[in-house]
Amino acid sequence: MISLTEENYLKALIYLSSLAPGIEEKKDVGTSELASYLKxxxxxxxxxxKRLKEKNLINHEKYKKITLTHSGERNGLKIIRKHRLWETFLFTKLDFDWIEIHEVxxxxxxxKSEKLVEKIDRLLGYPNFDPHGDPIPDKHGKIPQRITKSLSAVNKGEKCIVLAVSDTSKDFLNYLEDLDISIKTEIFVIDKIAFDQSIKIKIRQEQFSLSRKVADNLLVGDKFN
Amino acid sequence: MISLTEENYLKALIYLSSLAPGIEEKKDVGTSELASYLKxxxxxxxxxxKRLKEKNLINHEKYKKITLTHSGERNGLKIIRKHRLWETFLFTKLDFDWIEIHEVxxxxxxxKSEKLVEKIDRLLGYPNFDPHGDPIPDKHGKIPQRITKSLSAVNKGEKCIVLAVSDTSKDFLNYLEDLDISIKTEIFVIDKIAFDQSIKIKIRQEQFSLSRKVADNLLVGDKFN
DNA sequence: TATAATAGTTAGTATTGCCTAACAAAGTAA
DNA sequence: TTACTTTGTTAGGCAATACTAACTATTATA
Known part of the structure; x- marks a missing residue:
């Protein structure tokens, strides 16, 4: 059994070694770095x-860097999965504010309940990203690729589907609601205006135009998942 | 701050002093009794x-019985409230089985999140009873009276409102759904048939009859809280 | 390369929450 | 009322998780 405290160490190790902003590929973590992150x-x-090594969750030799074992990684990803699913639940089902969800x-x-996690996942419609746009690992620990293609990058004459937003402010989300744009909405790009980089689109037979800023913050793909 | 362990002690004290089956009025609790209950x-x-007394959550003199202080009672009821709300959530929103809900x-x-409790309470429609029929204390610690009057006890020519059910089986609940009877449904008793003790009722201008068994399991009152 | 700065380790201490063993008080019954 | 039983308390330990202080290894820099 992994204790609550141990779980937090694993989560921190995954974060520091691969999830923290600016990390391209996995990096090893040191004791002090971990200590300062965990305060x-x-x-x-x-x-x-020592205890984590004992339990086969990390590899660690005296004075050397820390790496997660396969088991450590799997267990850490489970916590991250749960964290992000709960954040999504709080945000979409209970109307919590963006800022409040993390702490809860x-x-x-x-x-601890496999069943609970799966039920929540289902209730939410198996989301790939949490309200912050962070990818939610699936039950096997597979992490969805972050979507990087914005509507601005779609060519004239092409169509795409809204997968996520990079700006999660109420203002932006409300604006999208007014436009009736949400996850899974299909957008056809009619034209791209060079002058102000705005974009002319068609959604469900209706035409209108979006500013560059809005287009930048709409993340799209060819198909849903 | 009350620790998780302390919370469990408070909950146990409330249970043993007033909630356990067969308790009519509050009774004091002894150390061994509490120990054996908590294993x-x-x-x-x-x-x-000693720690709980220190924190002013209980009254306790050497070799004497234990009683909860006002603060201890309030805090314990909060946990019981949360427990029963979560059970209701798991059962009604996530389709957990009756047997699984307790453990989770x-x-x-x-x-710890006042806001979370209130949001869940709202999501559930401010229920008075959990799936086991146990009363859910409100946010001020007030415990709803268990409803004891069944539809069978309503006189001919009187009307009443459905408050709860005493049978929480899927079968029964599904049957009620078919009849379009749920919490808050107003029922007018047209006639009571002596022969098989069935009952003729009117709901929203529609008339039909219910068996004695069904009427027994519908708990009613004059008004909805 | 010598030394200073940084990183990592060890030893000893505290708190929470649990245990066993030994003992003291209270309740019960001969 | 004495003796037995049950109940409650104290003392001493242990594991998990944190701390400070002192020490050692590694890395960086003059």
Whole structure:
């Protein structure tokens, strides 16, 4: 059994080694780095590292860097999955604010029940991204690719489907609602105006134009999932 | 701050002093009784009692019985409220089985977020009873009276409102759904048939009859809270 | 390369929450 | 009322998780 505290260490290790902003490929993590991220003393972390190694969740040799074992990675991703699913639940089902969801999800992520996670996942319609746009690992630990193609990058005469937004502000989301644009909406690009980089589109037989800023913040793909 | 363990002690004290089956009025609780209920040793409980007294959650004099202070009672009821709301959520929103809900709610009840509790309460439509029929304390700690009057007890020519059911089987609930009877449904009793003790009723201008068994399991009142 | 700065480790301490063993108080029954 | 039983308390330990202080290894820099 992995304790709540241990779970947080694993989560932190995954974050620092591969999820933190600006990380391209996996990097090894040191004791102090982990300690400062968790706001703990190195000595405390050091002791925990022994326990995690004991449990086969990490690889660690004296004075060397820390890496996760396969089991450690799998278990850490489970917590991240739960965290992001709960955030999505709080945001979409309970109308929590964007800012409040993290703290509560931080608690909910430790609830132990496979069934609960799957039920929540289903209730939410198996989302690929949480309200922050972070990818939600599936039950096998597979992480969906972050969507990077924005509507601005779609060529004239092509169609695409809205997959996510990069701006999650209420203002933007409300504006999209007014336009009746949401996840899965199909957009056809009629024209791209060079002058102000605005874009002329067709949605469900209706035509209108979007500013460059709006187009930038709409993340799209060829098909849904 | 009350720890998870302390919360469980408070919950146990409320249970043993007033909620356990067969308790008419509040009764004081002893160390061993509490220990055996929590499956702990008396010495362990004894130590915890000191901490709870320190925190002003219980009254306890050496070798005497334990009683909850106002604060202890309020805090304990909060946990019970959360537990029962989560059970209701799991059962009605996530389709968990009657048997599975307790264990998961046992974990969820310790999540600290006033807002979360209120949101869940609202999502559920402010229920008065959980799927087991146990009353859910409101946010001020007020416990709804268990409803004891069944439709069978309503006189000919009187009307009443459905407040709860005493049978929570899928079969029964599905049957009620077919009849379009649910919480808050107004029922007018047209006639009571002595022969088979069935009952003739009117709901929203429609007339039909219910068997004695069904009427027994419909708990009613004059008005909805 | 010598030394200073940074990173990592060890030892000793505290708190929470649990245990066993030994003992003291209260309740019960001969 | 004495003796037995049940109940409650104290003392001493242990594991998990955190701390400070002191020490050692590694890395970076003058």
């Amino acid at each position: 703990l003393k190195s000595s405390t972390v050091n002791e925990m590292l 999800a931080e608690q909910l992520e430790h609830i | 702990l040793k008396s010495s362990t409980v004894n130590e915890m009692l 709610a046992e974990q969820l009840e310790h999540i």
